[in-house]
Amino acid sequence: MEKQMRAYETLLRELAESEERELSKVDKNAALSLFVEEISRYPDKRRRSRRMMVAIAAGAAAILLALAVGMQTTDFFAPREIPQFGDLAEHQWIQVGPSATRDVNLEDGTQIQFMENSSGRVTQQIKHKGEVTLEKGNVTLSVPHRADSDWKVLAGPYKVAVTGTQFEVKWNPQGSDLTVNVFRGSVMVTGPLLEKGQSVTSRRSLSANLHTSSVKMTPLDKNYTAGDLTYDDVNINNTAEDANLNNTLKRNSHSSTSKHSKRHGAKDISNGKGLSNAVEADKSGTSWVEKLDSGDYSSVASEIQRIGLAPLLQDTSPAVWLRLGNAARLAGDYNTARAVYERLRRQFPGSGYATTAALYMGRMAFDQQKQYAQAAKWFNIYLSEQKGGTLHREVLGRLMETQYKAQMRTEAMKTAQRYLEEYPNGPHAARARELLEQ
Amino acid sequence: MPKEAAKVRPLMFAQDDASLVEGLRAGHVGAGTAFYNRYVTHVQRIVTRVMGVDAELMDITNEVFFQSLKSIHTLNDPQLLKAWVTRIAVFTSRKWIRKRKRNNWLKFLPADEVPEAVSKEEEPRDRHAAKAVRDIINKMPTEERIVFSLRYLEQMQISDIADTCGYSLRTAKRRLAKCEWRFKRMAESDPEIAARLEASEKWRNR
Incomplete structure (x- = not known):
């Protein structure tokens, strides 16, 4: 901020913030x-x-x-x-009452049918590509196969992607219950418990429930019909394949439980095979996850020492790794914390977790270990990986302080200059000016 | 539209700005909605920076988007969509301010738009001062008001301000110097701001 305006810096910032709050x-x-x-x-x-x-x-x-x-x-x-879909305008909200259905027939041959007690809407962004948002109830789609077809059904946190098929999607927001019944072709379902995506092929039914954290794949009942869609008459024995698939889904749903249950306000519970072993090994009767939740970090650190990192990290999500690293850091076990963070960065390079791990390593080196050169390295890595974001300003300020404390004068001045250019009113602005004037 | 429609999450146009511009040029409502969803926060922030929290914010925002749709064919580089929208937001705010100034010589507000008398005792001191700052900004000549808001509230670089407002860099600098001088002069004579600065000074020297 220009010299004569510095006195008003705080007032202007307050004005901007108060107006943003109003906005x-x-x-x-x-x-x-x-x-x-x-x-x-x-x-x-x-x-x-x-x-x-x-x-x-x-x-x-x-x-x-x-x-x-x-x-x-x-x-x-x-x-x-x-654009009109028959008598229906694009984006128009559809609500179907009891004992009624609503058909939407598109020019490209795609047929959409909202079943009774359903609501949602249809948009078609460009030819053969579009989205159906299902708020509640069930909807059936019959999409002719084309190379450039790209239809999606959004149901709660789930996305069902399709190129050419006949299928039904049911979504019950109260029970957080999704069912996808595929009559012909195949679809790809992504969402909580199915982060990597799950393909559902012809004559199969996938159901996922967020409350019970369960995912299940079963053969579609031959007598099952949904609107105009009926079971395809070809006999295929999927039983063995489904059994294998269910085992995989069970493992996957366990490993992603932590993430999705957190999102839904539930307690962070089991995390797969590694965790089961860990829980069994805990003679005190309290799992390390419960200790983690209760903030008993020193006990968690002891557990890590006792069980070892490898079994704990096996089959657990990166979110849990990050929490373990934080627990070790806050318990003062810096070597373990660093080991967890570094492993997280190796195993999930380029992910948001890896970037956050860099930030935590920077903070640990700065706050706890007073290793300023090391902290500067990690803050730099964080800033290079995380363009923008809410913490960008704070980390940039921290980097400036760190470089100054590490006697990296030239780098500190460059960072100060950058800080003032990007955040002339930021909380580190005064310090940056001091540095530049020195 | 039924009342419950507000519960439905607006669909996003998943593609990048270039595809969005293509969709807008094709006159596709889906792209229009996606464009709105993608930039509404940004547009409202820019408008609020220039005009303050305004009762007509919704109308101004719609005007910005409408102008954008109308002139989308003039956008040469779709990658610059955001800067282009920012420019339209600033130009629309400028138009709005000028229109108000023109109509200001004779102004009768409808009964439901007459502002409520605010009791000063009810407001905290900081809010007084921030409000006083906004009043000063709003009293500035239109061009200076825009430059000042973009520089000190939106924290834009001077070169970006010049681009956004359609000035040369030199003109932008000159305007910035002038509005700083004007702001300082007006702020010094404002009792709320003076009291606040004095309090801050005491706190700093404690």
């Missing part, structure tokens, strides 16, 4: 519907300025004439076409 209360969805409404009224909108047009016409008829001639050559005022 966050604005209902953006309300604005969206207003905008969509505006687009649909676009051809009429110009009529509203008739009064102004009359005034202009009275004052400058010649100019208006010239404009009209110019505009005739363009489609500037041409009415915009709103």
